[in-house]
Amino acid sequence: MKDLPLSKVYQLLEPGPVVLLTTAQKGRANVMAMSWHMMVEFEPPLVACVVSNADYSFAALRATKECVIAIPALKLARKVVEVGNCSGRNVAKFEAFGLTPVPAERVSPPLVAECFANLECRVADTRLVNRYNLFVLEVLKAWSDPTQKNPKTIHHHGHGRFAVDGEMIRPRSRMP
Amino acid sequence: MKDLPLSKVYQLLEPGPVVLLTTAQKGRANVMAMSWHMMVEFEPPLVACVVSNADYSFAALRATKECVIAIPALKLARKVVEVGNCSGRNVAKFEAFGLTPVPAERVSPPLVAECFANLECRVADTRLVNRYNLFVLEVLKAWSDPTQKNPKTIHHHGHGRFAVDGEMIRPRSRMP
Numbered sequence: 509m510k511d512l513p514l515s516k517v518y519q520l521l522e523p524g525p526v527v528l529l530t531t532a533q534k535g536r537a538n539v540m541a542m543s544w545h546m547m548v549e550f551e552p553p554l555v556a557c558v559v560s561n562a563d564y565s566f567a568a569l570r571a572t573k574e575c576v577i578a579i580p581a582l583k584l585a586r587k588v589v590e591v592g593n594c595s596g597r598n599v600a601k602f603e604a605f606g607l608t609p610v611p612a613e614r615v616s617p618p619l620v621a622e623c624f625a626n627l628e629c630r631v632a633d634t635r636l637v638n639r640y641n642l643f644v645l646e647v648l649k650a651w652s653d654p655t656q657k658n659p660k661t662i663h664h665h666g667h668g669r670f671a672v673d674g675e676m677i678r679p680r681s682r683m684p
Numbered sequence: 685m686k687d688l689p690l691s692k693v694y695q696l697l698e699p700g701p702v703v704l705l706t707t708a709q710k711g712r713a714n715v716m717a718m719s720w721h722m723m724v725e726f727e728p729p730l731v732a733c734v735v736s737n738a739d740y741s742f743a744a745l746r747a748t749k750e751c752v753i754a755i756p757a758l759k760l761a762r763k764v765v766e767v768g769n770c771s772g773r774n775v776a777k778f779e780a781f782g783l784t785p786v787p788a789e790r791v792s793p794p795l796v797a798e799c800f801a802n803l804e805c806r807v808a809d810t811r812l813v814n815r816y817n818l819f820v821l822e823v824l825k826a827w828s829d830p831t832q833k834n835p836k837t838i839h840h841h842g843h844g845r846f847a848v849d850g851e852m853i854r855p856r857s858r859m860p
Contacts, residue, residue: 516842522719523839523847524700543698546722548734548816556732556818558724586855593857635811640724640820642732644812662853663699663839666692671699674850677838679762681769 509610512625512650517553520579520625521545525661526588526670528578529559530609530617531568537609537618539601540565541592543664545577553647554632561641564596569643573631576612577645578620581659582672587622589668614648624656685786688801688826693729696755696801697721701837702764702846704754705735706785706793707744713785713794715777716741717768719840721753729823730808737817740772745819749807750791753821754799757835758848763798765844790824800832 521527530539540563548554555577559566569575580588587605594601602609602618609618612628619626628651633644662670697703706715716739724730731753735742745751756764763781770777778785778794785794788804795802804827809820838846 519842522700523841524698524719543700544723546732546734547720548818554816556722556816558722558732585853586857589855589857633812633815636809636820639809640730640732642724642820644816644818660850661847663849665699665852666695668857669852669854671837671849672851672853673839673847674836675848676841676845677761677848678845679765681762681765681844 509619509626509651510654512652514553514647514650515551517627517647517650518547518550521547521555523661524663525579526664528580528588528591528620528623529565530576530578530620531565531572531574532617533568533572537602538565538568538596539591539607539620540596541588548644555629555645555647557643557645558641559643566641569631570637572616574615574617575629575645576615576617576619577627577629578623579625579661580623581656582662584622585662585670588662619651624653624659626651685795685802685827686830688828690729690823690826691727693803693823693826694723694726697723697731699837700839701755702840704756704764704767704796704799705741706752706754706796707741707748708793709744709748713778714741714744714772715767715783715796716772717764724820731805731821731823733819733821734817735819742817745807746813748792750793751805751821752788752791752793752795753803753805754796755801755837756799757832758838760798761838761846764838795827800829800835802827
C-alpha cells in the first residue's frame with residue numbers, strides 16, 4: 509500500500525461509499541460495516557461517523573479513541589454484507605470472512621489488506637457521542653492500493669440493496 | 685409530490701448523493717449544493733451536515749434553523765454544478781437556473797419541484813456549529829415525486845467529477 513496525500517481523503521468519502529471500520533481492544537481486532545459517515549474538513553481531514561451503541565465496536569472506539577476506515581471495492585460486496593450481518597461479540601470476523609489485518613502506522617486497529625484505501629483515524633471530538641453516537645475523527649495517515657485502479661464502490665440503499673458506481677461524468681457548467 | 689414515510693428517509697441519504705439545500709431569510713430563498721451529510725438516526729430521522737461558514741446559506745440556516753434537503757437525479761447534474769459554482773450573495777439561483785420553488789408544509793424554505801425527493805428539516809442541535817460548521821437536523825416531513833421512477837443519483841468525487849449510480853445489487857450473504 510502506498511501513501512495517499514491527506515488532501516485527497518475527501519475524494520474517497522464524499523461520494524458516500526459503504527466502508528469498513530476496524531477497532532482493536534485487548535489485543536483483539538474487530539471490523540464492522542458502516543454507511544453513516546461524512547467529511548467535516550478537508551485538511552487535516554476530519555470525518556464524522558455514527559457507530560451505534562448497540563454495535564460491539566462502539567465500546568472499543570470510545571475507549572481506545574482509534575479506528576481505521578477501510579474502503580472496499582465492489583469485489584468485496586459479499587464480504588461487506590457478511591461483516592455487517594454479524595457481531596464481533598461472537599465472531600472473529602477477520603478470520604471468519606478471510607480479511608487480512610495489516611498493522612497500521614499511527615494507530616492500533618489494523619488496516620484491511622483487501623481494501624483499496626485505508627484511513628488511520630483518532631477520535632477528535634466526543635461531544636455528540638452520548639446523545640447521537642456521533643464521533644468526529646481526524647485522519648492521521650492515509651493509504652491506497654495502487655494495484656486497484658478506478659475501483660467501483662457500493663452505496664447502501666437499505667435492506668441489503670446497493671448501488672454500484674456507474675459511469676463517471678463531469679458536467680459542463682455554463683457559468684464563466 | 686407525495687408523502688414519503690419518515691421511516692424511509694435513510695434510504696435516500698445513506699447512499700451519499702449530492703443534494704441541494706434550500707434556505708430562506710427575509711423573504712428570499714436560496715439554494716446550495718451539498719455533499720457533506722450523513723444519517724444520524726432512523727426515526728424520527730436525524731441528519732448531520734456541514735455547511736461552511738463561507739457559504740451564503742450558513743447565516744440563514746443558523747438564524748432561521750430551517751432548511752429543505754432536495755435530492756436531484758442525474759438529469760439535474762448540470763444545474764447542480766451551476767448552483768454549486770456561484771453564491772446566493774450575488775445570484776438569485778432559483779431564477780438563474782430554472783429551478784422551481786414550491787412552498788413547504790412545515791418550514792419556510794421552499795421545496796425544489798424538479799427534485800425526486802424533498803426533506804423539510806429543522807435544526808435540532810448546534811453544539812458543533814461553531815467548531816465544525818456541523819448541524820444536526822431533524823426531518824419533519826418528507827416528499828417524493830412518484831413520476832420519477834428509480835432515479836439515478838450523482839456522487840461527487842471532487843473537482844466536478846461525479847459517479848452516477850450504476851446497477852443495483854443485493855449480494856447474497858452466506859450467513860444463516
